[in-house]
Amino acid sequence: MSLPEFKLLRPSSIEQASELLARYSSEGTFAFPPGARGSPPGGIRIIAGGTDLIPSMRQKLFEPQYVLDLRRIDELKGINPQPDNGVIIGALTTLTMIEHSSFLKGHYQVLSEAAAAVASPVIRNMGTIGGNICLDTRCLWYNQSLTWRKACGFCIKKEGDLCHVAPGGTKCWAAFSADTPPALLCLNAEIEIVGPKGARRIPLRDFYTGLGDAYCKLEANEILTRILIPSASAGYRGIYRKLRIRGSIDYPLAAVAVALKRANGQIMAGQVALTAVHSAPLLVKGAAQMLQGQQVDQALAEAVADLAAKTAKPLTTSALTPEYRREMIRVFTRRALIEAASN
């Protein structure tokens, strides 16, 4: 499969990048790429590690006229611990760097674990944290070659008008399948987005829409630049548990991130978040309240696990049956809570 032709833009500063984006982007959002829903190919796509974009371009899911390469922008790279142990992570920081950072291991364990669970070492060497946050939603009916999609019939997410997963409706159910966002949700992370009007900061939890097609709120002329984790989230005991069939390479089929802060055996604060079981990564609503001030025992763990399983909405977007994947959200949540609460 050939890579569609495009012009490569290689800015060396955020300003330059922002300018180029403004110049070449057409209307629409990041997740409504030019080319979606039958619109003609064109527009601009951002590339960081390229581990997601390049295969998708070969499958003709994206045929941009311009590709904006962020890799020369050095200010977007690196992990910068703040004096209060908060941290600012450049969007271009590789997942390998996140995985191996001793600072993150010490203070933000759940993020280290989630980064280490992404794909394989080779992919983590290329893939970036920003790219992982913006990862396109995935579906067996979508991540296929043009030939395959033609044989099957196009779907809502790309050029078609129906969803193969839920044929009755008009909504796209592609699953958000990145590993690090549930960890970042547990840590109350914020993200910095730079656009024509300058920089803005939003909580990561407000970034995702819950739709399979227009899955995040990044405008076509915007760049995700930094991830900010507040000092209040430092020192949480964190666990990331991922359902996968093989021990490496796979995207999550269901996964749970748990982060707890404890004192005297009690939970001061705790969060549970899920991925790969919905079109957005999800904080389990109500889990924080259930955990706060409590001691984790089997009964509490099971109650929270039930809540997590109810929150999950897996569909036939990937391997393994939906009911099984929901069951694993239950098992993984229970186990992760008990493990995180023990020493």
Next chain:
Amino acid sequence: MDREFSIIGKRTAMVDAAGKTTGAGKYTDDLSVPGMLVGKILHSPHPHARIKRIDTSRAQALEGVVAVIVGADAPKTYGILPVGHDETALAVDKVRYVGDNVACVAAVDEATAERAVELIDVDYELLPAYFDPEQSMKAELDLIHDHKSHNIEKDYHHTFGNPQAGLAEADYVAEGRFLANEVTHAAMEPHATLAAFDINPHTGKPGRLTVWSSTQVPYYLQHKLSLVLDMPMSQIRVIKPLVGGGFGGKSEVIPLEIIAAVASRKAKAPVKITYTREEVFWAHRGRPRTIVDLQTGVREDGRIVAVKARVVQDGGAYCSYGVVTILYSGALLGALYDIPNIQFDGYRVLTNKPACGAMRGHGTVNVRFAFESQLDEIGARLGLDPAEIRRRNLLRPPCTTVNGLRVQSYGLPQCIAEVVRRSGWNGRKGRLGAGRGLGIACSHYVSGAANSIIRSDMPHSTVNIKIDRDGGVVVYTGASEIGQGSDTMTAQIAAEVLGCSLERVKVVAADTDITPIDIGSYSSRVTFMAGTATLRAAEQVKQQIASAAAKKMNCAPQELRFRDDLVFRKDAGSSAPPAQASASGRVEGQILRESLQQKRKQEGPKDAMSFEEAVVAAIDFHGALTGTGSYAPPPEARGGKYKGAGVGPSPAYSYSAQVAEVSVDEDTGEVTVHKIWASHDCGRALNPVAVEGQIVGSVWMGLGQALEEEMVWKDGLLMNPGLLEYRSPSSAESPEIEAIIVESIDPEGPFGAKECSEGSLAATIPAIANAIYDAVGIRLRESPFTPDRVLAALRAHKKAKKLNLTEGVDPTAPTRFREHGGSLWFMGKGPERHRSDPARQPGRRGAGGDD
């Protein structure tokens, strides 16, 4: 005492390893010739349809397009089996699976060819399609191939001994249905072919054809090309560059090989086609989804008295090797254990899916999974240790089995003993605590088929050797190195016989203009057959050298010994050659000559010559120094006389026994394989490190089929045509594998060697299944043992809340797919279907065979 061998039996690096590890080696896709075009194939979007019209004019008009070919450009049928000529280069009137080949564009570059493919207009008339073999067998109309009634490619009904009486005298009869889902080879290198015609100087038309292709069978490719292109074989040269794995997926003529040649002829320019990974999945030829209904009758002491097997293979849309596959599944019920009575009913059924073919462990693997699992069940029922019940059913070779298979060397008892000892079986089985267990299983395989697929008396392998005055030994063999070590094996045997160093030997392989015929690298035949031919060719050359050298040394040729680059008299004082030479092993001819001249002056008549001196003497004496050797299986190894008796017989069988140690997470159903002890009787290990590599590779591939790999469908559309969603195991979850070599020394194999590359695979799947049973008490009868299936079985076993495996599964999918879950048949719209398709008829819930 002197070592018996100087070259074989040593851990030897592959002779082609450097190119592969540095990247300097050239695979077919690395090749390019001036003026070369790129070919891209248009594939069918429908599982079964008639082609009403193809219009290529828009594609042809695109700038950069040189030629567009369709079925009419080469309508002659071919197929790997003489009985299965049902394929054409491109679809002539019908397409039979999603991915079937419709047209091909040859253009100046890949992007242009891809664009042009999109511009080909095809009108299809949809036909009802068949996806489930049991359903397909009931079809009366709209058959996949007109001449195959009920869509049955072939069925066989074999009775050996008296199975009915056998079952009647059994104390216990186990009965069960086992199901193994479809898997594919997933070789690293996607198929690639480069075809180029010379221009005939007299006519200006395309003349001789050269094809470089990723093939395991250059000679068969040459033969089929000649058939389809209507050219004499002598005008076609097939060259096999480095091949990045075959596993059976390149052991027949794959559509792109024919298509590239036809396109090149029409374009009057070289054309290269390299499959995308998706196209590799469509070309497929993998292991068919197999339904095995198995009955085993035993006496109280565990002795098997009869076996009845009904095997249905979901073969896909073309015959491919199908007739052989179904026969192997029955024939190799024999030759592992002593079974006095066998009933076999085999059905190879056509369905509208990519064609299945030969894959590592061809035909035996899924039946072996069923058999070894059932034997485990019987052991548990009778209170017999699983290793013991296997020991009680051993053959007593030399013997001929009830279905006519001759067994001479038989290392199975030692294989079982080794894995039992090394795994600590006797002390640990059943004592590993909750959720952890051990399982044992055995398997075997042919060392080449005793009957070639082309019925003739021609030798299966021929090897030529040429030695020139430089002392360099060149071995010409048609055997195809595909990563399994065939070139290294050839060099080792030649060097061992000639007593020269491995560095002296150059292997020229798999080029039909240069190398003599060898039928290819499949059915684990190369070491046994091409190896024997090499040995014979080398012996012939050696005799010529010996007769000349003997004259120079005033002795009889049989008094000479060849070793360590020396030719010397066995009785010449010391038993060993000059200490210095043998110790260093790399004596330079020049130095040696000087020292020998000196020695001769001192001691009179010489009693040793360097290899080079001896070669020069032989050339001076005989003229050219060449030798040839060939191999044809002996008549007594070629099996019985009944219909279908040709498949199964082999000059020798390899044997394997394995113990797997697993643990099962009872909350998640996840299976972890901790270790596999795998012993394999390969006759004699010519290159132990290569044998170990093959054992580890086989076990690993079996592990994939046991736990992770399956092809998943929606109305004939493959849902996972890539290596991301078709999951071969990664190194992360691969267990430690202890490869144990058992050497039974076969009386006919070269230096006693037998096969080592396939036989170990089949034992892995049941060994894991049996270990899961030992760990948590569930009997898994469907592979792969994915965590959802395991958890569902665990819940059923504990009578806990049922796990619904069919959520999200298409309710109109064939029953067999609906029953077994694993999202095997997805809900969703999928490819367009004919209105009279059973699945599309209102009021009908299912289209399954048993509805």
